[in-house]
Every structure is written in structure tokens, then in C-alpha cells.
Amino acid sequence: MRRKQIHEWLQSHREEGVRFLQRMVQVPSTQGNEEEGQRLIAGKMSELGLELDWWEPEGERLAAHPFFYSPRSWFAGSPNVVGIWKGSGGGRSIILNGHMDVVPAGNREQWQDDPFSGSVVDGKLYGRGATDMKGGTSALLLAIEALQGVGVQLKGDVILQSVIEEESGGAGTLAAILKGYQADAALIPEPTNMRIFPKQQGSMWFRLEVKGRSAHGGTRYEGVSAIEKSMIVVRHIQELENARNTRITDPLYAHNPIPLPINIGVIQGGNWPSSVPDTVKLEGRMGVAPEEKLDEAKAEMTAWLARLAEKDPWFVQHPPVLEWFGARWVPGSVDPGHDLMQVLIQQYREVRAEEPVIEASPWGTDGGLLTQLGETPCIVFGPGITEVAHYPNEHIVLDHIFEAAEIIALTLIAWCGLEGDEHGGEENMH
Amino acid sequence: MRRKQIHEWLQSHREEGVRFLQRMVQVPSTQGNEEEGQRLIAGKMSELGLELDWWEPEGERLAAHPFFYSPRSWFAGSPNVVGIWKGSGGGRSIILNGHMDVVPAGNREQWQDDPFSGSVVDGKLYGRGATDMKGGTSALLLAIEALQGVGVQLKGDVILQSVIEEESGGAGTLAAILKGYQADAALIPEPTNMRIFPKQQGSMWFRLEVKGRSAHGGTRYEGVSAIEKSMIVVRHIQELENARNTRITDPLYAHNPIPLPINIGVIQGGNWPSSVPDTVKLEGRMGVAPEEKLDEAKAEMTAWLARLAEKDPWFVQHPPVLEWFGARWVPGSVDPGHDLMQVLIQQYREVRAEEPVIEASPWGTDGGLLTQLGETPCIVFGPGITEVAHYPNEHIVLDHIFEAAEIIALTLIAWCGLEGDEHGGEENMH
Structure with a gap:
């Protein structure tokens, strides 16, 4: 009525x-x-x-x-x-x-x-x-x-x-x-x-600075390409995304192929076609599970990045620098x-x-x-x-x-x- | 004297x-x-x-x-x-x-x-x-x-x-x-x-525009990351570099590990951490052999890029756009x-x-x-x-x-x- x-x-x-x-x-x-x-x-x-x-x-x-x-x-x-x-x-x-x-x-x-x-x-x-x-x-x-x-x-x-x-x-x-x-x-x-x-889902923005070593492109073997190293970092982060998502069993996520995405939204590196780039900046958004604390998610990312050295010894001396910046949503x-x-x-x-x-x-x-x-x-x-x-x-x-x-x-x-x-x-x- | x-x-x-x-x-x-x-x-x-x-x-x-x-x-x-x-x-x-x-x-x-x-x-x-x-x-x-x-x-x-x-x-x-x-x-x-x-060595600068499809990072599975696609392009270009260098037999290059490098010097894509990037720009320098013509090298790059679709069907409909720009040295x-x-x-x-x-x-x-x-x-x-x-x-x-x-x-x-x-x-x- x-x-x-x-x-x-x-x-x-x-x-x-x-x-x-x-x-x-x-x-x-x-x-x-x-x-x-x-x-x-x-x-x-x-x-x-x-x-x-x-x-x-x-x-x-x-x-x-x-x-x-x-x-x-x-x-x-x-x-x-x-x-x-x-x-x-x-x-x-x-x-x-x-x-x-x-x-x-x-x-x-x-x-x-x-x-x-x-x-x-x-x-x-x-x-x-x-x-x-x-x-x-x-x-x-x-x-x-x-x-x-x-x-x-x-x-x-x-x-x-x-x-x-x-x-x-x-x-x-x-x-x-x-x-x-x-x-x-x-x-x-x-x-x-x-x-x-x-x-x-919550989310946080992160920035990664991946390091290389500059050289002239004609003798690029004398340098280390931060672009090539950043590709290893991107793949490593994809594995973290996989690992985090296999833990999600909440039926409310049943129809979501990636409940907790880690999105790399920005890449920027080098400033001269003829130089080996010595830095690549990556910026992304890390999804945070409904019951997760922002700090827990940050800690997991930090620990995971520390394992990059297992993939490539370059990262032992040159670990990427992680920074949480800008917006985050609880x-x-x-x-x-x-x-x-x-x-x-x-x-x-x-x-x-x-x-x-x-x-x-x-x-x-x-x-x-x-x-x-x-x-x-x-x-x-x-x-x-x-x-x-x-x-x-x-x-x-x-x-x-x-x-x-x-x-x-x-x-x-x-x-x-x-x-x-x-x-x-x-x-x-x- | x-x-x-x-x-x-x-x-x-x-x-x-x-x-x-x-x-x-x-x-x-x-x-x-x-x-x-x-x-x-x-x-x-x-x-x-x-x-x-x-x-x-x-x-x-x-x-x-x-x-x-x-x-x-x-x-x-x-x-x-x-x-x-x-x-x-x-x-x-x-x-x-x-x-x-x-x-x-x-x-x-x-x-x-x-x-x-x-x-x-x-x-x-x-x-x-x-x-x-x-x-x-x-x-x-x-x-x-x-x-x-x-x-x-x-x-x-x-x-x-x-x-x-x-x-x-x-x-x-x-x-x-x-x-x-x-x-x-x-x-x-x-x-x-x-x-x-x-x-x-001669050299030429090239630019590649690699395409993706935008989406919100929280539902990144709805998009296609141009950063991930650019990684395939970078690896593909590394293979071209290998192929070109195996042809070099000139003893004057005996001590040069990569006589004809293809250097990717610049990468730039996306503008928002929370978005799936729909474009990545790559800029690089392609070395040209002393006896090679600039146009021959250009043609080889073009033909090689056409084969990207063999690596990933995405490139059938979305081939990267190749442009020769800026300086070149004969x-x-x-x-x-x-x-x-x-x-x-x-x-x-x-x-x-x-x-x-x-x-x-x-x-x-x-x-x-x-x-x-x-x-x-x-x-x-x-x-x-x-x-x-x-x-x-x-x-x-x-x-x-x-x-x-x-x-x-x-x-x-x-x-x-x-x-x-x-x-x-x-x-x-x-």
C-alpha cells in the first residue's frame, strides 16, 4: 500500500x-x-x-x-x-x-x-x-x-x-x-x-624505481637496461597477484577472475633513444581485500620484492625502491x-x-x-x-x-x- | 729526422x-x-x-x-x-x-x-x-x-x-x-x-606505439595492458638483434659482444596508477652495419615486427605502429x-x-x-x-x-x- x-x-x-x-x-x-x-x-x-x-x-x-x-x-x-x-x-x-x-x-x-x-x-x-x-x-x-x-x-x-x-x-x-x-x-x-x-576492495598506490646503469646505446653491453630489469619486476609482481588471489575463497568474488588485482598503470624510463636507460619508474594500484589491513598488504609487497634477487642477482645490489604514495582507499x-x-x-x-x-x-x-x-x-x-x-x-x-x-x-x-x-x-x- | x-x-x-x-x-x-x-x-x-x-x-x-x-x-x-x-x-x-x-x-x-x-x-x-x-x-x-x-x-x-x-x-x-x-x-x-x-656503425631512431585497451585497475581483466604487450615487443626486438648479430663476421667486430645493438632507450605508457594503460611508447636506436643501407635495415625491422602476431594474437588486430624519427647517422x-x-x-x-x-x-x-x-x-x-x-x-x-x-x-x-x-x-x- x-x-x-x-x-x-x-x-x-x-x-x-x-x-x-x-x-x-x-x-x-x-x-x-x-x-x-x-x-x-x-x-x-x-x-x-x-x-x-x-x-x-x-x-x-x-x-x-x-x-x-x-x-x-x-x-x-x-x-x-x-x-x-x-x-x-x-x-x-x-x-x-x-x-x-x-x-x-x-x-x-x-x-x-x-x-x-x-x-x-x-x-x-x-x-x-x-x-x-x-x-x-x-x-x-x-x-x-x-x-x-x-x-x-x-x-x-x-x-x-x-x-x-x-x-x-x-x-x-x-x-x-x-x-x-x-x-x-x-x-x-x-x-x-x-x-x-x-x-x-581497498586499494593503495605504489611507485617502484627500478635501476639500471647508463651507457651509450652503441655499446649497450657496457650498461644495464632498466627497461629490461623492469620487465622482471613486472613479471614478479604478476606472481604476487596470483599468490594473493589463490587465497581468496569468498563466494562474493565467485564471478571475478581477479578479485585482488595489482595493476601497473604507469611506466616511464629513459630520456634518449641512444642511451641505455638507468631508471624506470613504475606506478600501480594494489587491491586490498575487504578483511585485510592496508599495512598487511604493504608488508607482503615489501617481502615479495625482497625476493627479486632470486630471479636476478642484479637486484642484490640494486633493489627497486618501493614507495606508497598518493591516494589509498580503505x-x-x-x-x-x-x-x-x-x-x-x-x-x-x-x-x-x-x-x-x-x-x-x-x-x-x-x-x-x-x-x-x-x-x-x-x-x-x-x-x-x-x-x-x-x-x-x-x-x-x-x-x-x-x-x-x-x-x-x-x-x-x-x-x-x-x-x-x-x-x-x-x-x-x- | x-x-x-x-x-x-x-x-x-x-x-x-x-x-x-x-x-x-x-x-x-x-x-x-x-x-x-x-x-x-x-x-x-x-x-x-x-x-x-x-x-x-x-x-x-x-x-x-x-x-x-x-x-x-x-x-x-x-x-x-x-x-x-x-x-x-x-x-x-x-x-x-x-x-x-x-x-x-x-x-x-x-x-x-x-x-x-x-x-x-x-x-x-x-x-x-x-x-x-x-x-x-x-x-x-x-x-x-x-x-x-x-x-x-x-x-x-x-x-x-x-x-x-x-x-x-x-x-x-x-x-x-x-x-x-x-x-x-x-x-x-x-x-x-x-x-x-x-x-x-650507422644508426637510426625508431618509435613504437604499442596498444592495449583501457580499463579500471580494479577490474583490470576487462582491459589489456599495453605495458604487458610492450614486454612482448621488447623481447621480440631482442631476438631481431640476435639474428642480425649472428650475421656479422667482420673481424673488426671480433671484440664487440653486440656489434649491431638495438637499444630501447625510452619507455613511456599510462598516466594513472589505477588505470590499465592503453598505450606504451618505446623509443630506440637501431645500429646499422657499415656496409648496410639504412633502408635495408628499416625493411628488416618492419618485416620482423609483422611477425609479432605469431607470438600473441593480440597483435593481429593491434600491430604496434613503427615510426622512424629524429636523428640518423649514415x-x-x-x-x-x-x-x-x-x-x-x-x-x-x-x-x-x-x-x-x-x-x-x-x-x-x-x-x-x-x-x-x-x-x-x-x-x-x-x-x-x-x-x-x-x-x-x-x-x-x-x-x-x-x-x-x-x-x-x-x-x-x-x-x-x-x-x-x-x-x-x-x-x-x-
């Missing part, structure tokens, strides 16, 4: 919902340029009567935190915004988290339309951030708006967060955690293709039997009349921070299309946004409890 | 000789900045009564020549200078060729002293260009000065060339050839460690039995009382252009130290400059002939 009301409310407000997402996508909220987008969100939050918290992350405690990473330490003009929909009391609280920052548009020529057009074609909305993850955030706002539209008052608090810096290391969500935001559970609608991810793991999982799966079945796909994510989100550091078990589930995130012609299927909004609205009722309803909310608190 | 006079003249003018080289080294005559150095040379040529030719290379004929390569097409302020010591007639002529341009000093911190200090320590003169090849050029000037000092008049012409652009493709020597300079033979005192090179080959070889070897034995080392050079010089295009068989022999050319703390052993000057002076007598002498010069003309 209530499901029907919510469904109808969403159908009859489809146009406004699409227009709001369009406006959000048309704001190019890349790193450092989030303020205008956040104003849009804050405006909508005010409209919905949420209690607003708007602040620019700052301070020593943030920057010195072991989980802090950002290429910048100055967030003026880049506010976080949180809106609280206070419950009437006695229900379970939930954090709903989306990020405002989008990655750069990249090469304009690879886009069929303006990267920030927000244009709608064949039921899809196009533009940078449409999928990752303004579409997800708009589903959160629609869920709250629909609940209010049909006259629902929840028992538990809904804490809606629109954060900065997800794409560059999670400093926005970290700042929200350090400010004290915590709840009984959390949901992040990152682009999962409507799959449900109770676990997520992994997260929520028991697939967790109550919020049960609730979410149940609502998914109701709305879509099919079984959801439940997997472990092959990439990190701010959910790892919420689960590990914020003590708020976080599940990732959203309407965006994984494959087009960060790519030209990024888009989202509008139907999925409204389906996700419906599932989330029903999940909020079941999780936070309905005022005046004996069932839901309180009774599920253990 | 005459040898003794020349030897003594050189010994008694050692100080002036060193001072002149010092002044030359103190002029940082990198590409585009050769004029001041050329003025020094021209001044000395005038002092010696040589007939001067000073010009800035230019023109369509030069730029359109198939052997032309330079990163620039504008040589204003970068003159060639040629000085002719006219013979009295009836003798064989010779081109003596040195280049004024030096490679950049590189990282100052790797130099113990200022890179253009010209300072003398323990019988060695230090600075960029000391070995490559202002020391060689000063040996040429000393040889002529010594001959004049002891009252020698040669029968054949001596054409002394100080050219630009050797380090970047030979446009200076090419311009001199196109201007009509030709002789019965040529000598270039590039840094050979006093070895005699009748043959020299190989050169003079019969080891050539008269100038005989003369030079004889004088070497006289002066150094030992057998010279005769080899094929592992790198190109402007000698290839002189031999192949200028129809002037060219031998390379000089006092510089191969190993320190292009490196920090470049230096030259001063004794070797004076020994080389003596050998060259005696060679000029034997080759060009002595006025009023029935022996030498004419009688050796076949």
Missing part, C-alpha cells in the same frame, strides 16, 4: 527529479570547484526541512590522520554539506553518503556532446558525474522527498552527507567522521549497476547477514521482482572509511553504470535512479522505523 | 696548445650557440694563413636532402667554417673534419667542477666537449701548425672543416658536402681512444687495406712504438656522410676518451692530443706529399 504511494509519487515527480539531476550535472564540480554543486544540494535539503551543516574541512587533526590523503591541504571553497532529517525517536539511524566531486572531463573530442551537457537521450542522462555519482545522490534526495511526499515520519535519524574529495582519497568523508557523524548503518549509492556490495566488509543487507535485499525484491546480485566491489569507496573508522557498517548500492564512470560519454539510465530511490525509500522505512508503527525500527534493534 | 722536428715543435708549443683548447672548452658551444667557438677556430685558421670559408647553412636543397636531419631548419648564428691550406699541386687532398657543437652539460651536480671550466688536473683537461671533440679538433690545428712550424709545404690540399650539428644529425657536414667539398680521403678525430676505425666503410689506412697505421707505429687497435666503431659520426655521400673515404681516429663523451666530468688526456697531432702531421706528409720530395704524395696515387 505504502509502496504503491511511494512508487506513484516518484512517477508523478519524475520530471522535477530529472531536472534537478540535470542541473547538478551541468555544474562541473571537479576537485576545488564543488561549492556551486553543494549549494544546489543544500538548497534542496533546506526545502526538505533538513537540519543543515555546511563546513570547509580543515585543521591539524584531519591532515595528521593516518587515513588522510589528499593532493591538497586547503579546502576553502570546497565545503562538505550534511542535512539531518531528525527522526521522532526510538528508531535506528542511517547515514546516506554521496560525493559531489567528479573526475575531470578528459579529452573533449572523445565526448559526443559537451561533457557537462546533462542532456537526456533515449532515457539516459549524459555528462561527467551523471553515473559517478550525482545520479546516486539524486536517488537519495528523491527517496527522502518521496517519503515526505506521502506523509511518512521516520523514527530514526537520516543523515544525508554530500562530501568532497572522494575521487582523491576520501578526505571529505574522513572530515565528517572526525566531526562526529556516526549512525547504526550507512548506504552509499556509488555506481554498482544496481548490484549490492556488502564488501569492498577496504570495508559488512557481514552479508547484517540486518541492513536483509532489509535492502527484501526491498529490492519487492521493487524489481527479481533477486539482487550480491558481490564484493572491485574498487574502493568512502564506505571503507565509514565501516572501519566511523564504526558505521556501510553497504554500497546504486543506480550508476560502473563501466562508464570516469569515461567519456558517461551516462545513467533514468529508470534505475527512480527504482533505486524507491528501494532506498522503502529501506529507510524498514530500517529507521515508521512513527506510530509497532513494526519496523525499534523492534529490529538488537 | 722530420719526425723529430715535428715532435720537438709540438713539445715546445705544448702550453699554447693546451691554452687554445682551454679557451675552446670554455665556450659552451651547444646547439645554436656555436658562433663564438667558430670565431676562435677561424681566428686560428687565419693565423695559419688558411683560405677561409664561413657560412650559415641554409636553403631548400639542404633541408630537402634525404640525408638531412636536424631538429631545426634555421642555422642563422650557427656557421660552418672551413679553412683550406692550399698544396703546391700534384698531391692528394684530404678533409680533416671536426665538429664545434657539444651536447648539453646535463645535471650540474654530477660535475665536480664547472662543466665549462677547461681546468687541467693531472695531465687531463676537463669540460664538456674536451673529448667530444674539441680535443680532436685541436690536434688537427696543432698538426698543421707544427708542419708549418718546421717549414713543411705539402703538395695536396688540406681542407680543415669545423662543422655544426654533428650531435643532432650531421646537417653541418651535409651542408659542406652539398657546397662541393670533396677530397681524396678524410679523417675525423672523434674520440676513439687512439683506436683506428675504418668502418663505422654508416660508413673504408677498405682496411685503403692507402690512408696504411699511411696512418705506419705513422701510428712510428710515434707510439706499438700496433694500433683497428676496429669498427659502435657508433656513427659524420664520416658516414663523407664516405657514402661525399665520395671521400673517411677514417675515424682521435685522442678523446669514448667512455666520457656525453657524460659528466668529460675530460681528455693531454698527452694523447699531442701524440695524435704528431701522427696526423706525419700522415699529412705521407698522404699529401712534400713539396720537392720525390717520395710521398704523387707516387702513392693509384
Whole structure:
């Protein structure tokens, strides 16, 4: 009955919902340029009567935190915004988290339309951030708006967060955690293709400097090619990847051919065709298992690299230099039997009349921070299309946004409890 | 008798000789900045009564020549200078060729002293260009000065060339050839460690673009790593190098473990640690055998790369793109039995009382252009130290400059002939 009301409310407000997402996508909220987008969100939050918290992350405690990473330490003009929909009391609280920052548009020529057009074609909305993850955030706002539209008052608090810096290391969500935001559970609608991810892979960036010895190319036998040595290093790392993946038995990874990839993304060495290169730099991303600690993964890499000398005695005197740099994403793991999982799966079945796909994510989100550091078990589930995130012609299927909004609205009722309803909310608190 | 006079003249003018080289080294005559150095040379040529030719290379004929390569097409302020010591007639002529341009000093911190200090320590003169090849050029000037000092008049012409652009493709020597300079033979005192090179390796630069397919590093199995594919390409090229070297039977290469190296000097691919790289660029130098044509070597590389698909079907649809770019040095080959070889070897034995080392050079010089295009068989022999050319703390052993000057002076007598002498010069003309 209530499901029907919510469904109808969403159908009859489809146009406004699409227009709001369009406006959000048309704001190019890349790193450092989030303020205008956040104003849009804050405006909508005010409209919905949420209690607003708007602040620019700052301070020593943030920057010195072991989980802090950002290429910048100055967030003026880049506010976080949180809106609280206070419950009437006695229900379970939930954090709903989306990020405002989008990655750069990249090469304009690879886009069929303006990267920030927000244009709608064949039921899809196009533009940078449409999928990752303004579409997800708009589903959160629609869920709250629909609940209010049909006259629902929840028992538990809904804490809606629109954060900065997800794409560059999670400093926005970290700042929200350090400010004290915590709840009984959390949901992040990152682009999962409507799959449900109770676990997520973490990752860290590493850099390796592989050494050779310079010489003129005409007498290259007098030198040692860092390019040839780097090939040994790349193969050695592939073996580590194999070894780590044979340990993965989690059924949530059953359909993933490489659950814990080690990706070498960048190679750079030498500066003159006629010289033997004396250095090659490799940069990559090491996947971290949902239950693994970042430090454990680092230690395994270090120990493995020490064994390079078994492959080639060159490495005895010239071991590659390993450095962990740049972004890292904390992994997260929520028991697939967790109550919020049960609730979410149940609502998914109701709305879509099919079984959801439940997997472990092959990439990190701010959910790892919420689960590990914020003590708020976080599940990732959203309407965006994984494959087009960060790519030209990024888009989202509008139907999925409204389906996700419906599932989330029903999940909020079941999780936070309905005022005046004996069932839901309180009774599920253990 | 005459040898003794020349030897003594050189010994008694050692100080002036060193001072002149010092002044030359103190002029940082990198590409585009050769004029001041050329003025020094021209001044000395005038002092010696040589007939001067000073010009800035230019023109369509030069730029359109198939052997032309330079990163620039504008040589204003970068003159060639040629000085002719006219013979009295009836003798064989010779081109003596040195280049004024030096490679950049590189990282100052790797130099113990200022890179253009010209300072003398323990019988060695230090600075960029000391070995490559202002020391060689000063040996040429000393040889002529010594001959004049002891009252020698040669029968054949001596054409002394100080050219630009050797380090970047030979446009200076090419311009001199196109201007009509030709002789019965040529000598270039590039840094050979006093070895005699009748043959020299040519070389060409190539670039390979190896393709992959991009994907997020977390799902790297959805992509194809251009880094992994480039490893196959590098190994494939190593096999081509092997194949080419097994064909080399020339005894002049007996002591060279890789007579015809293919050096991969630069690798560059990917731009994000978390992405599967879709392109890797390789840049390298392909050695060309003394008797080989550049086009033959190019054709062999092209045919070999076409066989990559046998190693990995990926290359059927995604063959690497091969491009020949930048500098190339034409190989050169003079019969080891050539008269100038005989003369030079004889004088070497006289002066150094030992057998010279005769080899094929592992790198190109402007000698290839002189031999192949200028129809002037060219031998390379000089006092510089191969190993320190292009490196920090470049230096030259001063004794070797004076020994080389003596050998060259005696060679000029034997080759060009002595006025009023029935022996030498004419009688050796076949």
C-alpha cells in the first residue's frame, strides 16, 4: 500500500527529479570547484526541512590522520554539506553518503556532446558525474522527498552527507567522521549497476624505481637496461597477484577472475633513444581485500620484492625502491547477514521482482572509511553504470535512479522505523 | 729526422696548445650557440694563413636532402667554417673534419667542477666537449701548425672543416658536402681512444606505439595492458638483434659482444596508477652495419615486427605502429687495406712504438656522410676518451692530443706529399 504511494509519487515527480539531476550535472564540480554543486544540494535539503551543516574541512587533526590523503591541504571553497532529517525517536539511524566531486572531463573530442551537457537521450542522462555519482545522490534526495511526499515520519535519524574529495582519497568523508557523524548503518549509492556490495576492495598506490646503469646505446653491453630489469619486476609482481588471489575463497568474488588485482598503470624510463636507460619508474594500484589491513598488504609487497634477487642477482645490489604514495582507499566488509543487507535485499525484491546480485566491489569507496573508522557498517548500492564512470560519454539510465530511490525509500522505512508503527525500527534493534 | 722536428715543435708549443683548447672548452658551444667557438677556430685558421670559408647553412636543397636531419631548419648564428691550406699541386687532398657543437652539460651536480671550466688536473683537461671533440679538433690545428712550424709545404690540399650539428644529425657536414667539398680521403678525430676505425656503425631512431585497451585497475581483466604487450615487443626486438648479430663476421667486430645493438632507450605508457594503460611508447636506436643501407635495415625491422602476431594474437588486430624519427647517422666503410689506412697505421707505429687497435666503431659520426655521400673515404681516429663523451666530468688526456697531432702531421706528409720530395704524395696515387 505504502509502496504503491511511494512508487506513484516518484512517477508523478519524475520530471522535477530529472531536472534537478540535470542541473547538478551541468555544474562541473571537479576537485576545488564543488561549492556551486553543494549549494544546489543544500538548497534542496533546506526545502526538505533538513537540519543543515555546511563546513570547509580543515585543521591539524584531519591532515595528521593516518587515513588522510589528499593532493591538497586547503579546502576553502570546497565545503562538505550534511542535512539531518531528525527522526521522532526510538528508531535506528542511517547515514546516506554521496560525493559531489567528479573526475575531470578528459579529452573533449572523445565526448559526443559537451561533457557537462546533462542532456537526456533515449532515457539516459549524459555528462561527467551523471553515473559517478550525482545520479546516486539524486536517488537519495528523491527517496527522502518521496517519503515526505506521502506523509511518512521516520523514527530514526537520516543523515544525508554530500562530501568532497572522494575521487582523491576520501578526505571529505574522513572530515565528517572526525566531526562526529556516526549512525547504526550507512548506504552509499556509488555506481554498482544496481548490484549490492556488502564488501569492498581497498586499494593503495605504489611507485617502484627500478635501476639500471647508463651507457651509450652503441655499446649497450657496457650498461644495464632498466627497461629490461623492469620487465622482471613486472613479471614478479604478476606472481604476487596470483599468490594473493589463490587465497581468496569468498563466494562474493565467485564471478571475478581477479578479485585482488595489482595493476601497473604507469611506466616511464629513459630520456634518449641512444642511451641505455638507468631508471624506470613504475606506478600501480594494489587491491586490498575487504578483511585485510592496508599495512598487511604493504608488508607482503615489501617481502615479495625482497625476493627479486632470486630471479636476478642484479637486484642484490640494486633493489627497486618501493614507495606508497598518493591516494589509498580503505577496504570495508559488512557481514552479508547484517540486518541492513536483509532489509535492502527484501526491498529490492519487492521493487524489481527479481533477486539482487550480491558481490564484493572491485574498487574502493568512502564506505571503507565509514565501516572501519566511523564504526558505521556501510553497504554500497546504486543506480550508476560502473563501466562508464570516469569515461567519456558517461551516462545513467533514468529508470534505475527512480527504482533505486524507491528501494532506498522503502529501506529507510524498514530500517529507521515508521512513527506510530509497532513494526519496523525499534523492534529490529538488537 | 722530420719526425723529430715535428715532435720537438709540438713539445715546445705544448702550453699554447693546451691554452687554445682551454679557451675552446670554455665556450659552451651547444646547439645554436656555436658562433663564438667558430670565431676562435677561424681566428686560428687565419693565423695559419688558411683560405677561409664561413657560412650559415641554409636553403631548400639542404633541408630537402634525404640525408638531412636536424631538429631545426634555421642555422642563422650557427656557421660552418672551413679553412683550406692550399698544396703546391700534384698531391692528394684530404678533409680533416671536426665538429664545434657539444651536447648539453646535463645535471650540474654530477660535475665536480664547472662543466665549462677547461681546468687541467693531472695531465687531463676537463669540460664538456674536451673529448667530444674539441680535443680532436685541436690536434688537427696543432698538426698543421707544427708542419708549418718546421717549414713543411705539402703538395695536396688540406681542407680543415669545423662543422655544426654533428650531435643532432650531421646537417653541418651535409651542408659542406652539398657546397662541393670533396677530397681524396678524410679523417675525423672523434674520440676513439687512439683506436683506428675504418668502418663505422650507422644508426637510426625508431618509435613504437604499442596498444592495449583501457580499463579500471580494479577490474583490470576487462582491459589489456599495453605495458604487458610492450614486454612482448621488447623481447621480440631482442631476438631481431640476435639474428642480425649472428650475421656479422667482420673481424673488426671480433671484440664487440653486440656489434649491431638495438637499444630501447625510452619507455613511456599510462598516466594513472589505477588505470590499465592503453598505450606504451618505446623509443630506440637501431645500429646499422657499415656496409648496410639504412633502408635495408628499416625493411628488416618492419618485416620482423609483422611477425609479432605469431607470438600473441593480440597483435593481429593491434600491430604496434613503427615510426622512424629524429636523428640518423649514415654508416660508413673504408677498405682496411685503403692507402690512408696504411699511411696512418705506419705513422701510428712510428710515434707510439706499438700496433694500433683497428676496429669498427659502435657508433656513427659524420664520416658516414663523407664516405657514402661525399665520395671521400673517411677514417675515424682521435685522442678523446669514448667512455666520457656525453657524460659528466668529460675530460681528455693531454698527452694523447699531442701524440695524435704528431701522427696526423706525419700522415699529412705521407698522404699529401712534400713539396720537392720525390717520395710521398704523387707516387702513392693509384
